[in-house]
Amino acid sequence: MKIPYHRPYMSDNEINAATECIRNGWLTMGKKSIEFEKKFNEYLAVNESIAVNSCTAALHLALCCIDLKPNEEVLIPTTTFVSTAEVVRYFDAIPVMIDVERETHLIDVAKIEEKITKKTRAIIPVHFAGQPADMDEIMGIANKYNLAVIEDAAHALPSKYKNKLIGSIGDITCFSFYATKTLATGEGGMICTSNSDWAEKMRILRLHGISKDAWKRYSEEGSWKYDVIYTGYKYNPMDICSSIGLEQLKKIDVMNDQRKKIAQKYNDSFQNEEGLILYKIKTDRESSWHLFPLKLNIEILKITRDEFIEEMGKRGIFTSVHFIPLYKFNYYKSLGYNESYYPESEWIFDRTVSLPIYPGLSDDEIKYIIENVLDIIKSNTK
Numbered sequence: 001m002k003i004p005y006h007r008p009y010m011s012d013n014e015i016n017a018a019t020e021c022i023r024n025g026w027l028t029m030g031k032k033s034i035e036f037e038k039k040f041n042e043y044l045a046v047n048e049s050i051a052v053n054s055c056t057a058a059l060h061l062a063l064c065c066i067d068l069k070p071n072e073e074v075l076i077p078t079t080t081f082v083s084t085a086e087v088v089r090y091f092d093a094i095p096v097m098i099d100v101e102r103e104t105h106l107i108d109v110a111k112i113e114e115k116i117t118k119k120t121r122a123i124i125p126v127h128f129a130g131q132p133a134d135m136d137e138i139m140g141i142a143n144k145y146n147l148a149v150i151e152d153a154a155h156a157l158p159s160k161y162k163n164k165l166i167g168s169i170g171d172i173t174c175f176s177f178y179a180t181k182t183l184a185t186g187e188g189g190m191i192c193t194s195n196s197d198w199a200e201k202m203r204i205l206r207l208h209g210i211s212k213d214a215w216k217r218y219s220e221e222g223s224w225k226y227d228v229i230y231t232g233y234k235y236n237p238m239d240i241c242s243s244i245g246l247e248q249l250k251k252i253d254v255m256n257d258q259r260k261k262i263a264q265k266y267n268d269s270f271q272n273e274e275g276l277i278l279y280k281i282k283t284d285r286e287s288s289w290h291l292f293p294l295k296l297n298i299e300i301l302k303i304t305r306d307e308f309i310e311e312m313g314k315r316g317i318f319t320s321v322h323f324i325p326l327y328k329f330n331y332y333k334s335l336g337y338n339e340s341y342y343p344e345s346e347w348i349f350d351r352t353v354s355l356p357i358y359p360g361l362s363d364d365e366i367k368y369i370i371e372n373v374l375d376i377i378k379s380n381t382k
């Protein structure tokens with residue numbers, strides 16, 4: 001059996017929706033993108049959703065709203081995708097990395113305040129694997145020091161913090177619709193905020209800084225005239241992607257149920273295995289289960305995490321690692337980051353592996369994954 005790390009969950013509905021855009025000739029941002037924003041508002045019960053072409057673009061535009069300046073500082077967790085840090089560097093500002101919690105891989109809120117200086121402007125919590133970060137504590141610290149909170153919610157659709165869907169807690173929330181995400185359009189992202197001035201600014205920035213509704217100039221309602229009022233970016237979504245997104249949004253809860261069921265099966269099967277350490281979800285929140293992180297109890301095993309991944313690959317099961325902590329990359333090392341500052345991230349990185357988890361993973365495949373994980377662990381216990 002061969003089981004890929006990810007398979008998109010697309011039906012004829014997505015195919016027909018994309019085909020319809022190609023047939024009607026409206027390929028780039030247009031009515032479908034605006035409709036996608038409206039449906040997103042409804043689903044998350046938020047006021048403003050702004051569709052863009054990636055979550056990286058979303059995070060960048062969010063930092064434009066707070067007018068981040070060179071050498072100012074933004075607090076981020078170590079264990080995230082590089083986008084979270086690179087957008088800070090776009091401004092020649094400093095991503096200040098904070099260690100994560102051993103059990104949840106979430107930014108350790110107890111370590112945030114010691115990193116705050118006069119130059120700190122914002123916190124970007126990452127809802128790792130779909131589990132919301134400690135938002136009450138983070139909002140409390142942000143209020144105390146007058147910092148913006150920009151949520152990296154690339155993994156968090158749909159995730160709940162204290163019964164509330166992620167999307168409206170921080171000042172700005174950024175989602176990803178990258179090919180492997182819980183709602184996938186190939187590439188894509190969405191920004192949610194309740195600040196309508198910022199929303200307006202981000203709508204302009206996503207399309208070259210051209211004044212309001214410039215995209216309409218290609219339609220019957222529009223005209224060829226436009227003004228440019230900021231240095232903008234080419235971050236607009238395409239209607240082809242937005243129409244796929246509309247179809248995916250209709251089934252987001254169904255897809256989430258399937259992910260939850262797979263996570264439950266994995267957890268039930270692995271909970272009594274001493275060689276494995278389960279990923280913990282805090283009691284007051286619900287994960288989207290974008291990822292299924294599993295840790296190896298390497299102290300009692302004869303193999304390393306890398307050897308485990310290799311053995312899984314030999315048996316046709318493809319896994320991944322989320323994430324290589326950012327301070328390990330040469331670029332961030334050159335900025336002075338050092339692994340000795342981050343003991344928990346190091347501990348996690350040596351042990352963690354992400355198993356396949358996606359709607360459409362069959363019962364036979366889930367069974368095959370579970371049997372092989374247990375077989376590798378049992379036959380390699382000291």
Ligand SMILES: Cc1ncc(COP(=O)(O)O)c(C=O)c1O
Nearest residue numbers: 054055056081083154176177178
């Ligand atoms: C935590 C996190 N933030 C941001 C991103 C960037 O998303 P995108 O690929 O849509 O730019 C990703 C993508 O993998 C991610 O995992």
